[in-house]
Amino acid sequence: MRIAQALVIGLLFWHGKTKAESLFIEAESFEQRGGWKLDTQFIREMGSPYLLAHGLGKPVADATMKVQLPAPGTYRVYARTKDWVARWNAPGTPGRFQILVNDEAAPRTFGTEGDDWHWQDGGTIDVESTIATIRLRDLTGFDGRCDAIYLTTGDEVPPNDDQILPAWRRRLLGLQEKPTIKDGYDLVVVGGGYSGMGAAISAARMGCKVALIQDRPVLGGNGSSEVRVWAQGHIRRGKYPRIGEIIEEFADSARKSPGTYEEFGDALKENLVRSEANIDLFLNHHVYDVDVDEVHISAVHAFDTRTSEHKKFSGRLYSDCTGHGTVGFLAGANWRMQDKGRMGMSNMWAWDEGAQPVNYPATPWALDLDMQDFPYPHGHHGQWFWESGFDQDPVNDAEGIRDWNLRAVYGAFNAMKNRRGAEKHSNAFLTWIAYIGGPRESRLLTGDVILQHQDVVTKKQFPDGCVPSTWSVDLHYPKKQYAKKFPDNPFISIAVHGEGVDRTYGYPLPYRCFYSKNINNLFMAGRCISVTHEALGTTRVMKTCGMMGEVVGKASSVCIQKGCYPRDVYLHYWNNLDSLLKLPGKARRDTPDSQITIPQDSMASAGPFGIATGVDxxxxxxxxxxxxxxxxxxxxxxxxxxxxxxxxxxxxxxxxxxxxxxxxxxxxxxxxxxxxxxxxxxxxxxxxxxxxxxxxxxxxxxxxxxxxxxxxxxxxxxxxxxxxxxxxxxxxxxxxxxxxxxxxxxxxxxxxxxxx
Known part of the structure; x- marks a missing residue:
């Protein structure tokens, strides 16, 4: 009952002479989620995390919780939900679910109306006691979704406010107006992918006190078991061959993409971070606001996506490792985004075959596909090229991009199971579909240098070149062969690899791409750094992003030691950072002013061309x-x-x-x-x-x-x-x-x- 008591509050409302008794429940507060997944990736769009019935076509187990109602009575049941395929006028309602109170289902099925998030009226239920069991019962396994539940004996309709934790919700949840203060940090890192992990670990080992904030329950970002993009880009080479040693400690071991759950080592990543005494890790925390004093960030605000508790994080420096440049955007940092032809989002998938035939329900609401409409998933894998969203809004309509990807996957598997040639796949069944998207491109924050494609091709030498980019200029476009049915929103991509990158030695990316031009204490690392769309094609892969984080972490230590900002490191203290970049990844000190020690188990330096992987x-x-x-x-x-x-x-x-x-x-x-x-x-x-x-x-x-x-x-x-x-x-x-x-x-x- 601990979580339920924290989130479920009964309120009394007066309507003239009539007393209305009400109960508000955040779906994420369910004590037992059953098979429902907590989806936090679209909070900025629709205001809240929600539960998702991602059962690959099989209804998931009920989510349940016990609550205390204000009084017995006849309650009208509302759920904040949507018919997730209605925006495309698709036939059918795949996201159907029921809400049961003490095993009695509300009269109307939810997830059957509305193309946007809203409070759907489910009818009334008579409740004879104040202690009740609430159940979310999935009916399809096809991604029904529930944000919150509202029970009331009155006739008021909950407000459709999609702001993040608006006043109405805060009041009903009994949340304090003042957030919990988390301060005293040298560096606050937002985003727990490869770049965020690299920044947090690197800074912590150089003596900085670090807060690492991640909105998912696992670390790794695109390189986690939730997304399963295998890490690419060579590390440990170039002018600073020690950079990348931290990344080597946690990089995945996947042999193909998508790999298996085990290959991505979620537990290894978390244990490595938690082993660093200088890091406070905050999983399941979504940053939604930033305090700025003209050109200086003073705090970021986050809430716990499981309990809705607000926290305020204060530090001297901040690093935007969100991928979308969210912290920089909220702080008023200069940014750009490609108008047309952006790379999209992938949701990869996998299937297997058993000994017996397996039925798969028809999916009339999915994309209407035949086998010639998509590349056959060889090796039982739908790989990186299941990608869409090229000209869609990657920030404000990410849920729509993800849902279109799901419709494409379900439509493809329907073609395999229920269309011509289905006998070949009679024993096939889905084993995994990524419901967490793997985005490639959105906002690009502006630094003192905006790296151009021509800089890479001509090997322009910047004095602060430090992170070796060894991936070719890899840009994704819709593959014409598969774009005929859905020319306005194709879902299969092709990678066009340009020439000009030394994939052994690497092109050294300049440090000045890793901090904001106009917010003086903001670093950035990952795919939101200061590059053009074309240059992003070579910098965006995860091991390269992780090395950016390592540089940011060490630069943060210089900033704290010298009492300066990121730009000053380049202008006045480059020699100090140069020395730190030459240290082993396991080198450490207690504070930025302490003496550095090098553990005996440090890696041997790789040298300018990295570790020889071929024949000696x-x-x-x-x-x-x-x-x-x-x-x-x-x-x-x-x-x-x-x-x-x-x-x-x-x-x-x-x-x-x-x-x-x-x-x-x-x-x-x-x-x-x-x-x-x-x-x-x-x-x-x-x-x-x-x-x-x-x-x-x-x-x-x-x-x-x-x-x-x-x-x-x-x-x-x-x-x-x-x-x-x-x-x-x-x-x-x-x-x-x-x-x-x-x-x-x-x-x-x-x-x-x-x-x-």
Whole structure:
């Protein structure tokens, strides 16, 4: 009864000479939620968290709670809900549910009317005692939703106020006008994804007192078990190869996207954060307001989405790691958002097959799809490309984007189960659909530098470049093949990867993208940093966002130590931050003024190219020269595939770009030698890449077809055998002229040939 007593208050209302007795219940206060999920992601749109019956087509278990009514009597039952497909005039009502009082159902079924959140009248119930059991009973398993319940013996209709905790609700909940004060923090981090975790842990280990506020029950954001986007982007490389070591401590181990619940390690993330004495973690807390004194944030306001208790968090510095730039927006920070062609939101899904046939109900309210309308979910997975919302409002209509995604998934599975060819999937059943969306793009806060796409492509060197971005410029667009039925709101995307990012070494993002231009104590990290739409394509992946957080955390420590703001770190104290960025991720101190200690279990420094993930050249016969030891001219871009390469990765250059790569070797002894090159094959690589072998008395050009697999182990191709003398200089030069695709350089090998 503890939660119920905190949230359920009986009130008396007078209407002339008639006394009305009433009871207000926030749905999130149910003591036993059964199979209903607490959905907090649309609070800013509709004013409250709500319970969602996300049963994948099977009714979920009842949510129940005991309450004390003001008196026995005849109560009219209201629920704040909606028919979630009505906005599209879709046939049917998938979100149907009942409210039962002492096992008697209200006469009318809920979730059957209205295209927006409102108080639906369910009719009256006679209650003979003051102690009652309230039940939410799902009837479909298809995402019925309930925000709150209101029982009254009068005829008043609850107000449809969608403000966050308006006065009416606050009064009925008996909440104090003054919030609970949480102060004394050096850094208040809002958002518990990779960037927020990186900022909180990094700052805490450098002696800052940190509040980490997350509106979900788990950490990780898009990289949690709720969304299941596997973490991408290389870490631990470039000028500061120590950056990323904190991220390595909690990054997921998923082998595909979406991965399994276990692969995302929600408990590991939470335990790591809670193990830091300098961090106070506030899960299930939604930040809804910001106190600002002209250009300075003095506090953020949040409420507990389980109890509605208000809290006020005060600190010297703040970091917006919300993804949507929410704190910056509320504080009046400068921001921008792409007008058209924004990347959308994904809701991935998975299915499996059993030993027996499984029925799936018809879904006339879902998108009307046949098998040719969507890519077949190979490996039982609906992957990242189940994405919509490209030209929809990603902030004020996120629920609509998520619900459209759900309609697409349910329609696709209906096609698999109930349309032509359904016998192939007779044993198939849904195992998981993400009801928490995975957004990619919304507000972009403005810093002292707005990183441009051209900056990345031309490798513009900023003096404060620090976070290596190794993901290509990856922008998503609707895939035309699947956009014909729903051209105004397509739901399958295609990723268009631009060139220009060194995917092995990384392009160093400037620190000046990580703090606000006009709010002097506001940092930002994650996908809301100061970049253009195109540059966001390379910076937005989670490990890269996490490294931004690590830099913000260390910069916060410098700010506290020097009594300055984020901009001052760049202007006056860059050497101090530079020193901290070179420390191991596990380095720590008790306060920003304490001495730093480095634990014995700290990671070994990775070096500028990261950890070698390929074959060790020293393990191979003869002399092997890696591409990183070669001399390049022109635009070569590093790649680091998962397997098959030598050392750190390989480099590529476009056909006819004029780029060259020259390997120089010293012949160890006189004799017959075979010269080999290593490359990774791909269909868009060059089919006639020119390779010159030059030595005293040797001048030979070979045109290599890099669309076909190299014949030797470790992807080596023989270029010929040559009689060479000790100390001869051997040159292997790979060009791009008329290559017919990308020229690839990975390694050159010189092997003595046994002539006996």
């Amino acid at each position: 050249p020293k393990s191979l016969e003869g002399i092997v020269v890696d591409d990183r030891q070669a001399v390049t001219q022109g635009d070569w871009f590093g790649e680091q595939p998962k397997r098959g390469h030598i050392a750190f990765g390989y480099q590529k250059a476009a056909s006819d770009s004029g780029a060259t790569c020259t390997f120089k070797l010293r012949v160890p002894s006189t004799g017959l030698f075979e010269v080999r090159i290593a490359y990774i094959r791909n269909s868009n690589f060059g089919s006639r890449v020119p390779v010159d072998v030059i030595a005293p008395g040797v001048q030979q050009t070979t045109h290599v077809d890099m669309t076909t697999k190299a014949p030797l182990k470790h992807n080596f191709l023989p270029l010929g055998q040559y009689q060479l003398k000790a100390d001869d200089s051997l040159v292997v030069k790979i060009g791009t002229a008329n290559a017919g695709g990308f020229s690839i350089v990975d390694a050159v090998q010189l092997v003595a040939v046994d002539t006996e």
